[in-house]
Amino acid sequence: MRLYNTMTGQKEEFMPLEPGKVTMYVCGPTVYNYFHIGNARVFIVFDVVRRYFEYKGYKVIYVQNFTDIDDKMIKRANEENITVKELGDRFIREYFEDAEALGIKRATVHPRATENIDNIIEFIKKLIDKGYAYVVDGDVYFDVSKLDDYGKLSHKNIEDLISGARVDISEKKDDPLDFALWKAQKEGEPGWESPWGVGRPGWHIECSAMANRYLGQTIDIHAGGPDLVFPHHENEIAQSEAANGKPFARYWMHVGFLNVNNEKMSKSKNNFFTVRELRQRYNPELIRFFILTSHYRSPLNFSLDLLDQAKNGLERLHNGFDNIKFFMKKANKNNSALTAEEMGFIEKIDSYKKKFIEAMDDDFNTADAIAVIFELIRDCNSFIGEGINIQVVEKAYDVLSEFAGVLGILTEKEELLDENIVKLIEEREKARAEKNWALADKIRDELKEKGIILEDTPSGVRWKRA
């Protein structure tokens, strides 16, 4: 398997620290609002990365944090007249509701910053003890000048960074590049006891401390959105490598921006669609499918029109898959030998499986993987029909189910067609064979009422859901 590593700027062969096991840390949402579809891109893409590793037989330990204390949290809680904790509790609940609808599996651990304060304080102490951090009036800052490889992830050089850095006048740091590990409490802010007085953690330190706690000093994959490369991930590397003296993450993965009119979708620009509001008009599976139809590192333009345009494709996949399920019931089960064509078709299915795996092995190319599913469905639609050997249909069904499981799509209709409906379809076909058109039509109408639409094709009857 090869994946693109932001650190080296190249696709590299994936080699986990421990054979058979993958440790992953993904920077999760700041829980002051519903998440938007730009944020969703991160959660969906790395959910697929995780599913694919699992499909390949790896044991994956997946950590996605909740940032539940920062300026935005405090501001919103004050506006709503609730505590920061209440705000966090609420939007963590909302996160899980939307994530579940999008088919995003729960992480192995979803740690909250505020539930790791002791662990964060320990981490900061270690940095101070080792001379990488200093205290000023209850704030603690990381001393970037102590590192000679700062900027290595974002490929920035220190001089450029210094000239570009802006310093907030409330900060008392020695150097513009230094960043806060601990912030002394201000009026109207929540705070926790620490050796430096009451305060709260900075943003970057929470991820270093939680990755360390749940995954160890060196992790396999660290991931997030593109805006996190600098400064967030750069600072995480500084903290973790200074504290532990070991490489922090072996691979850094970043999704491309999800844009609206070529501009980053962002809460601050007010050009965002939350998943919650999109769910009122669209099936969440369509959102997931839309995101996965492009390569995760490419910029992806979003509009409602584009989402609408993706509908047809997803529907085609559903109908194709449903037909295969239908023919599982109708296939030839008398254990007869496969015909030469049937054997050929089984080989073809295997070749599609190979192509799917090749696409996913090549830096998780879900766009190509989905194209393979379209080809497979198209071929199945024309090959699989009445009287085909059950082994062929089962093979198609199994391979498609594997693909669907990796991408987390086509899963909501997993149940096979209701027995009653299958019976009705069979009765109608019998009626047609006996030229009893009145009965055949009556059954067709009855099925329509149940939401099943029949279509008579040369290779037999097909059905789809209305």
Ligand SMILES: Nc1ncnc2c1ncn2[C@@H]1O[C@H](COP(=O)(O)OP(=O)(O)OP(=O)(O)O)[C@@H](O)[C@H]1O
């Ligand atoms: N438009 C976008 N495209 C891709 N990823 C994004 C986009 N916006 C945010 N992300 C990512 O979503 C994840 C969740 O981050 P978080 O909740 O902190 O959002 P955020 O960066 O505050 O969003 P916003 O910029 O809208 O305020 C992060 O990994 C972040 O990089």
Ligand SMILES: [Zn+2]
């Ligand atoms: Zn982080």
